[in-house]
Amino acid sequence: NAGVTQTPKFRILKIGQSMTLQCTQDMNHNYMYWYRQDPGMGLKLIYYSVGAGITDKGEVPNGYNVSRSTTEDFPLRLELAAPSQTSVYFCASSYPGQGSTEAFFGQGTRLTVV
Amino acid sequence: AQKVTQAQTEISVVEKEDVTLDCVYETRDTTYYLFWYKQPPSGELVFLIRRNSFDEQNEISGRYSWNFQKSTSSFNFTITASQVVDSAVYFCALPVANAGGTSYGKLTFGQGTILTVHP
Numbered sequence: 001n002a003g004v005t006q007t008p009k010f011r012i013l014k015i016g017q018s019m020t021l022q023c024t025q026d027m028n029h030n031y032m033y034w035y036r037q038d039p040g041m042g043l044k045l046i047y048y049s050v051g052a053g054i055t056d057k058g059e060v061p062n063g064y065n066v067s068r069s070t071t072e073d074f075p076l077r078l079e080l081a082a083p084s085q086t087s088v089y090f091c092a093s094s095y096p097g098q099g100s101t102e103a104f105f106g107q108g109t110r111l112t113v114v
Numbered sequence: 115a116q117k118v119t120q121a122q123t124e125i126s127v128v129e130k131e132d133v134t135l136d137c138v139y140e141t142r143d144t145t146y147y148l149f150w151y152k153q154p155p156s157g158e159l160v161f162l163i164r165r166n167s168f169d170e171q172n173e174i175s176g177r178y179s180w181n182f183q184k185s186t187s188s189f190n191f192t193i194t195a196s197q198v199v200d201s202a203v204y205f206c207a208l209p210v211a212n213a214g215g216t217s218y219g220k221l222t223f224g225q226g227t228i229l230t231v232h233p
Contacts, residue, residue: 041226102149
């Protein structure tokens with residue numbers, strides 16, 4: 001059981017370039033999330049999705065876009081990379097349940113924008 | 115607003131010492147859940163525990179224990195007889211609800227506490 005899989009694990013982008021961070025989960029979870037983790041900080045929510053075709057902004061959505069065409073996949077798009085987007089990005093998923101259920105995280109993508 | 119504060123940025127202990135990681139939270143909700151996650155040097159986040167605000171009993175799992183005190187809005191985590199493998203960043207987290215009162219599993223995290231256990 002793979003859980004949540006993110007690709008790539010590492011990437012260096014030049015300012016102004018675009019890229020898509022891929023995320024897929026095989027647990028049939030309805031809910032999926034993208035977080036970013038800056039050095040010495042906790043994780044901040046970028047976008048989330050409660051099911052295929054439904055996405056919404058989190059705390060820090062500027063500069064990013066998402067789509068959710070299937071239950072399994074939740075890609076994160078950076079259109080014009082900026083140094084402020086240098087961070088570690090985590091995709092996560094969870095299932096609906098009473099209250100909040102635990103999230104399962106991918107291994108992260110370390111992105112550097114130069 | 116929902117907020118989680120982990121005031122201890124870094125803690126360093128010697129193996130076999132007990133260590134407590136503090137977590138203080140703010141929430142408007144009357145019922146809520148709290149979480150702890152571990153981030154080892156390899157970088158992934160590992161779920162440790164979820165507690166319901168209804169249940170203030172201490173939770174023990176092996177060398178790990180959690181003390182939940184609603185009166186002080188704290189959910190502290192203690193590692194007994196620490197080991198080098200416990201070295202990691204530990205995060206406390208709280209669900210964040212939308213205006214309608216549903217969180218959909220969205221979490222707000224504390225800044226994390228870096229724990230280093232020396233041999």
